[in-house]
Amino acid sequence: MTKTVLIGLDGATFTVLSPFIDGTCPEGVVMPFLAGMISNGFSATLASTAHPLTPPAWTTVSTGRTPGAHGIYDFVRFQDMGDDMYFTLYDARDIQVDTLWQIASRQGKTVTSLNFPMMAPPPEVNGTLIPGFVSWKHLRRNMHPTSLYDRVAAIPGFDPKELSWDFEREGQIGELMEDGELRRWVENHLPRDRQWYNIARHLLDEDNPDLFTLMLDGTDKIQHQAWHILDPKIWDPDTASDDAKEVRRLVVQYFREVDEYISELSTAAGPDAHVIIVSDHGFTGSDYVVRINAYLEELGHLTWRPSDGSEAGKRRDMANFANLDWAHTKAFCPTPSSNGIVIRKQSEKCPNGVPASEYEAFREQLIADLLKLADPESGELVITGVLKREDAFPGPMMEEAPDLVLTLVDHGFVSVRNRAPSVVVRPVPFGTHHPDGIFVMSGPGVRATRGPEMSIVDTAAIMAHSVGLKVPAEFEGRVPPALYDPDWRAENPVRKADPVSEPKVAAPRSGEEASESQKKEMIDQLRALGYIED
């Protein structure tokens, strides 16, 4: 029988859920099952990864490791070619450590993993795996086992186009939409999570895996575009347009359906299963557009690539990747989702980079300059935090991270487009990620209480313990002491395992030379494994 059910709600936040749970919103109680889970179970705020973004945060949920160890920082990774920059997508092969699905599989547990990002191409597991964020065109060969596609295709109502990621549609996130257009956009998003639920229900009923995990990402997409309709502080039905009211009706209906999915899957798993609801990050409203590369140009650190006026050139200018004259760029932000600044170090292929001897001084001055960026209208400083990568992402994969990570005053994502001015106020608040996600758990031995803040890295340790595994020694999180009744915990102690797998050596990607710190890390790891004698 299934021991552990984890349902991920991408971007879920108590800011939105609390009124739906306690009935203080105009629609009354929207999520009665979740309300019951919280009143009868354990709940807490879940602090996300240092940069609260879907790929690194869900990879932390699935690996029990922070980004400095697992190596995923963004949707997009890039290779500096000196005179150009090659952007491509992170994928499962970039994860430098094992996922809990792999660890559990090796120990004879059966698993199901549905719709988690960074899971294509699919790793081999003892069970079923369908990655998220994959276009319908690529679903069949990215399922594990490969026969799974025909199995799920036989489920009544299965529609691969509804189920999968539509890159064109998702690319609209961040665009200002009139309420009528927003209504159509929300309508188009609703069927996807129904598709995932249908598959989830079938696989849970038929396979009863020991560890069952499903991620629903409609929460994130809808909150991004419809934040002004969901934020209890903003939503006012008395002044809303008819289209806005229709959007509100749709998104409330979506949250009702999510509650039904949680209820149905929990009931199907049975009373002996632990049910965990978790988000990768929270949400809030962003008021500013911060054009960070425009500001870096003002500071003299980058030069835009001149437009040739072609259609391809125009598309490139509008893409969410920095489009720069790389021969004259020392520091840049690669993508909006990264909120990161990359400092190019001087090398043979990058002769105009920052010399190693000047790196620290350059970085300190850049931090100071970034913290001065202000809204010209109000004078408000728009960057409130600048983390160095060794502080944000310590670990063997740290050198793959941006040199600096920015936190904006409204937690927004930066823009990398070539527009002026550097800071403008949005006409409508746009949903953006907040570090505070959610954790809710019910089941045998789980205390009925609101607990202290937890870390997202705890989630994998909790899943491992719940499913009956020793918690891998490499896991950076813990099972919080307040989670279980003392008697139940005494009967089911948290056991730590020896390292379950050979640590992967943090080899540089793309055939680049290893840095000195990477070489030291490799040598340390090899020494730990007994491959190098002192």
Next chain:
Amino acid sequence: MLQSVDIENRLITTIQEFVSDWGVTSEIDSTTTLVADLEFDSIDIIQLFVAIETTFEKRNLGFQDLLIKDGRYVDDLSVREISEFLKAGPIAA
């Protein structure tokens, strides 16, 4: 070591399997182009490179050298261009 003809045959087989659910009816040979003939978009190209790396069991094949010419991303790629690139690169080595 793989022979040139093996590389091209395996590449064509990989592409045939890749587009099997797309409703594409075109025959695939060395003259087939990804965008004009098979209606690839940029994500499909990235996914194809993953599939090729899986087929040949090698990573980091340097596809950026195939995709970026004179500072610009190319508009389209033929099977022959990919095949020649693989033959000249680490697959054949």
